[in-house]
Amino acid sequence: MSSKSFNKRTAATFFLGTAISGSWYTATSALITGQTGEIIPVVGAIVLAGLTPLAVNALRPGDDRVSGKHYMAQRLKAFDSHAIVNIVDPEGLLEQVNDRFIELTGYTRAQLIGQPVSMLYQEEFRELATKIRATLMQGKTWQGETPMRCADGRVIQTQCTVMPLFDKKGAWAGSISARTDVTHANELLAERDTSETLYELRDDIWIVDAETHCFSYMNRVAMSRTGWHSDSYSKRTLEDLAKKSGNQTVLDACRSLATAGKTMTQFDTELFGNHFQVTIKLLPIGGTAGRFLIMLHDISDIINEERMKSEFISMVSHELRSPLTSIKGSMGLLLSRAAGELPSKARALLEISHRNADRLVLIINDILDLEKIANGRLEFNLEETDIAELLRETSAANSSLEQRHGVRIHVENNDSPMQVTTDPNRVIQVLTNLLSNAAKFSKPGERITIRAEENEDELRISVTDRGPGIPASEEHKVFQRFADLSNSNRADKGGTGLGLSVCKAIVENLGGKIGFDSREGFGTTFYFTLPKKNSQVAAEEPASLLREAS
Structure with missing residues (x-):
């Protein structure tokens, strides 16, 4: 063997050993602290540096120490507990992989050997494999972080050193790659960065064990508000919080999430003298009960x-x-x-x-x-009401709409009495708003239909027009205050932009629901339901309703 070939191989071996041991030292130093963190990185780096020459010698074609791929695979087993090793031939096909490669990726050797190494990369990273190959063919070693696709579709992150291989005549003979799985290390670093970010947020952040209800994390604002510190809050529970704040809404919400099988809830409540919008997410962890992520946004201002x-x-x-x-x-x-x-x-x-x-x-x-x-101050006077008679009364009261817009108002299905407990004046107010809108958007001569239908529990009233309909992209704005649709032309047609939001609030306070069906170019049907028996009017929290109407 010439001294020139020996020197090249020696230099390459030295470089590869340095790269692998350096990667080990960097990764373990970042993850392990204390006295153990001073010993394991150094010892591991020394072991890897010593094993590298053994592996490289196992790859020397033509050497009397190498008696075939079987013997080479045996020598590579020394790396199984430390590195993921694979060998690629000049055509870019996988020629050999070690046991740790098989263990981490889930492939079998039969699935790998003879396949292009690019199969390990996702489509968006195939270009990276091409760049690595170009670097190696120049006789240079490539180092960096690469994603590697596993048999089950998972992608693991690896710190990789790829070294070119040449035969005794200096011809390109493929490459050897030594990788370290840094997926867990990256996840821990990401968790640390996330924790640092959460710590500085102005919103209260709590993480609570879903089974024990013990706090596992509180950010700075949460600790300041509760008076609990990082060395003591892990001993506290949601039950302790309920006692301290005099409000067990959060505790009840977490219990409800766990039993109902839902993953998220949001509500407003008052804690420690402030109003909060509370968001709770149930984060499952494997087969365990998981954790509650609780976020409190102060909405007092x-x-x-x-x-x-x-x-x-x-x-x-x-x-x-x-x-x-x-x-x-x-x-x-x-x-x-x-x-x-x-x-x-x-x-x-x-x-x-x-x-x-x-x-x-x-x-x-x-x-x-x-x-x-x-503010819960709108008065409702509930009484037994015949909806059929009320529809006829509403139609007569809105006859001026027929004259002004040239439309015809027709009441259907009003022959038989339909009794319901409600506020007739408020129902007329809703119907007048719906009829006014229908008239504005109908062409002269068109018919507007009012119809009532009933079942065992509720009554449904609808107003149908044959106007331009509501654009699908703007349906979400219909019940917003001052909603102005692209085809409404409020300046010409008039209107306040408040009528439908008032209708929604009245109907819901009467215990019903309001909605619409529309087909652009063919017309719209607005409808609302009323319960037949309505013992009381449900008034919502003032602040909550204000935000909903906004």
């Missing part, structure tokens, strides 16, 4: 701002309603010729003013209704 905004809007609306009502009344008298005949131009201008005064009064009334609903 939001609630105070909403209250102040609501009070301001209510005050302004009350102050505006009286003078506007007087202005509207005066203009109505003028239009009815109470002060004599008006010039045609003056009458036209007055009609415009009267319509806009009407619109302003509607906006103010809707705002005041929303404010009353949000």
Whole structure:
């Protein structure tokens, strides 16, 4: 053997041993602390550096110490407890793998040997395999982190050193790769980074064992709020928190998640004198009960701002309603010729003013209704009501819509009485809003249909038009306050943008549900249900309803 070949091989062997032992030292130093962390990285690095020459010698073609692939595989077994080793031939096909490679990836040797090494990479990383091969063919060693696909589809991260192989004549003979599985190390580092991030968040973060209810993590804000420290909170439970805060809503929610088989819940509650939006996620871990991830977002400032905004809007609306009502009344008298005949131009201008005064009064009334609903102050007077008669009354009361928009209102299925316990005035208010919308979006001559249907428990009332329908992309905005759809053209058609949100609040407070079916270009049906027996009106939390209506 020439000294030149010997020196090249010696240098390459030295480089490979240094790379492998260095990777071991770096990974274990980051994961292991204390006295053990000072010993294991050093000892492991020394062992790997010593074993590397043995493995490289096992690859020397033509040497009298190498009697075939079987003997080479035996020598490679020395690496099984430390590194994942594979050999690739000049065509890029896997020629040999060690036992640890088989153990970690789940492949059999028969599935690997003779297959292209690129099979170990996901499609998006195939280019990386090409770059590695180009580097090796230049006689250079490649080092870096590579993902490796396992037989079951998992992807593990490996710290990899790939060294080119040449025969005695200096011809390209393939490569040998030595890898260290750093998946767990990366996960631990990611967990550490996540923990550091969570620690600095302004929201309270708790992690609780789902079986014992003991706290396993609290960030800085949570510890400050509870008065528990990192050396003591692990001894505390959700039961302790319920006693300390005087509120066991969080405890009850966690119990409910565990028994109902759900994975997430969200609600508002008050803890330690502050209002919070609480999000709880149940994170399963293998076959165990798992952990609860509990996040508390302080919404005290939001609630105070909403209250102040609501009070301001209510005050302004009350102050505006009286003078506007007087202005509207005066203009109505003028239009009815109470002060004599008006010039045609003056009458036209007055009609415009009267319509806009009407619109302003509607906006103010809707705002005041929303404010009353949000604060639980909207009055409901429940009584036995014949819905069939109520539909006929509503149709007659809205006959002006037929004249103004040239439409026809038709009531179906109103021959037989339909008794329900509800507030008839509020139901008329909802129907008037729905009829007004239907009329605005219908062409002259079109028919608007009101229909009531009943079953054993509830009654369903619907209003159907043949207008342009609601764009599918905008259906989510329909019940929002001041919703303005792309085909609504509010400036021409009028409307407050509040009517449907008021309808939703009234129907839900009456114990029913509201919804719609629409097909763009063919029309829309708005419907709502009412329970036949309604012993009381359910009033929601003011802040919660305000946020829902926003």
